[in-house]
Amino acid sequence: MERRNEISIGTLANRTGLAVSAIRYYETQGLVAPERNAGGQRRFLRSDIRRLSFVMIAQKFGFTLDRIREVMSRLPQSRTPTAKDWTEISQDFRAELDEQIQALTRLRDKLDGCIGCGCLSLDRCALYNPDDVAADKGAGPRYLMGDEAVRPED
Amino acid sequence: MERRNEISIGTLANRTGLAVSAIRYYETQGLVAPERNAGGQRRFLRSDIRRLSFVMIAQKFGFTLDRIREVMSRLPQSRTPTAKDWTEISQDFRAELDEQIQALTRLRDKLDGCIGCGCLSLDRCALYNPDDVAADKGAGPRYLMGDEAVRPED
DNA sequence: GCTTGAGCTAAAGTTAGCTTTAGGAATTAT
DNA sequence: ATAATTCCTAAAGCTAACTTTAGCTCAAGC
Numbered sequence: 419m420e421r422r423n424e425i426s427i428g429t430l431a432n433r434t435g436l437a438v439s440a441i442r443y444y445e446t447q448g449l450v451a452p453e454r455n456a457g458g459q460r461r462f463l464r465s466d467i468r469r470l471s472f473v474m475i476a477q478k479f480g481f482t483l484d485r486i487r488e489v490m491s492r493l494p495q496s497r498t499p500t501a502k503d504w505t506e507i508s509q510d511f512r513a514e515l516d517e518q519i520q521a522l523t524r525l526r527d528k529l530d531g532c533i534g535c536g537c538l539s540l541d542r543c544a545l546y547n548p549d550d551v552a553a554d555k556g557a558g559p560r561y562l563m564g565d566e567a568v569r570p571e572d
Numbered sequence: 573m574e575r576r577n578e579i580s581i582g583t584l585a586n587r588t589g590l591a592v593s594a595i596r597y598y599e600t601q602g603l604v605a606p607e608r609n610a611g612g613q614r615r616f617l618r619s620d621i622r623r624l625s626f627v628m629i630a631q632k633f634g635f636t637l638d639r640i641r642e643v644m645s646r647l648p649q650s651r652t653p654t655a656k657d658w659t660e661i662s663q664d665f666r667a668e669l670d671e672q673i674q675a676l677t678r679l680r681d682k683l684d685g686c687i688g689c690g691c692l693s694l695d696r697c698a699l700y701n702p703d704d705v706a707a708d709k710g711a712g713p714r715y716l717m718g719d720e721a722v723r724p725e726d
Numbered sequence: 727g728c729t730t731g732a733g734c735t736a737a738a739g740t741t742a743g744c745t746t747t748a749g750g751a752a753t754t755a756t
Numbered sequence: 757a758t759a760a761t762t763c764c765t766a767a768a769g770c771t772a773a774c775t776t777t778a779g780c781t782c783a784a785g786c
Contacts, residue, residue: 426762427762427763428762442764457763459762459764460764
C-alpha cells in the first residue's frame with residue numbers, strides 16, 4: 419500500500435522519468451535514502467521526486483554524481499527541504515556553471531589565435547598551457563605538444 | 573634505427589606527453605596508422621606528433637575520439653597535411669564549440685529563472701524542456717520532472 | 727655477444743553511470 | 757484464491773578511454 423506521502427520505486431520512476439534500475443543505483447550512490455516497508459520494499463518520500471529532479475538537472479549541467487551528492491549534503495537533514503533550500507544550493511551550481519562556461523570560452527579564444535597562426539602544434543602555441551576546462555579525471559601528465567622538431571612541411 | 577622522418581612509439585610518447593599505451597589504443601581507434609619496420613615495431617611519421625596534438629586539443633574541448641576521427645578523416649590522405657589543412661578542420665571544431673557554449677549558456681539562463689521562482693521541480697519549470705546541451709549518450713527517455721503532485725511543503 | 731631497455735600482443739582491469747539477467751518474494755487485481 | 761504485476765538482490769554486462777599484466781621479442785650499448 420502506498421500511504422500518504424510514501425511512494426513506491428515504480429511511482430517515483432514514473433514521476434521522474436528515470437528507470438527503476440537508475441533509482442536503485444542512485445541509492446547505492448547515496449543520492450536518496452528510502453526506508454523499507456514490512457515486506458522489504460523501498461518506500462520513498464514525495465519530496466524525493468524533487469530530489470531526483472535536482473539530480474537530473476545537475477547532470478545536464480555536466481556534474482558528476484559525486485559532486486551532486488556533495489552539494490546536496492548541504493541540504494537540511496532534519497526536515498524536508500524547502501524551496502528556499504533548493505534555491506540556495508542551485509546558486510552553487512550556477513557559480514560553477516559560470517566558471518565552466520568561461521573556461522570553455524577562454525579555450526575557444528585560444529583556438530581562434532591558433533587558427534589565425536596555423537601552428538596548432540608548436541610549443542609556443544597558446545593551447546600548450548594547461549589552465550583548462552574542468553578536471554581531467556584520467557591519470558598521468560597529459561601535457562600538450564612540446565614539438566620543437568616539427569618543421570614547416572610536417 | 574630511427575631514420576629521418578621516422579620515429580618510434582617511445583619518441584612519439586615523449587614528444588606528445590601521451591603514454592605509450594594510449595598511442596597504441598589510438599591506433600586501434602584509427603587515429604594514427606603507423607607502419608612497421610622489419611622487426612615488427614611501429615614507425616610513426618614526424619607529422620604524427622601534430623596529429624596526436626590535435627587529438628589532445630580536441631579532447632580538451634570535450635570531443636569524443638569517434639568524433640575526432642570523423643573530423644580528421646577530412647584531412648588529405650595523399651600528402652602530409654599542411655598548416656592550412658589543420659586550420660580548416662580546426663574551424664569545424666570552433667563552430668561546434670560555439671554551439672556548445674551557447675547551449676550551456678541557455679541552460680544557465682534557465683536555471684536563473686528557476687532560482688528566481690524557487691520551483692526547481694514543477695512541470696512548468698523552464699528546465700523541463702529538453703532543448704539541451706550536447707547529446708546524452710545514455711539510453712532511455714530521461715525527461716525531467718512531470719511532478720504535478722508535489723505540494724508546496726515537499 | 728650479451729645484457730638491458732624498449733617494444734609487441736592479447737587479455738583483463740578500471741571508472742562512471744547505468745542496464746540486464748536470473749531467480750525469488752511481495753503486492754495487487756480479478 | 758490465484759494470476760499478474762511489481763519489487764528484491766546479486767552479479768554480470770556495457771561504453772569510453774585507457775592502463776596493467778604477463779610473457780616474449782627486438783634493438784642498442786658496452
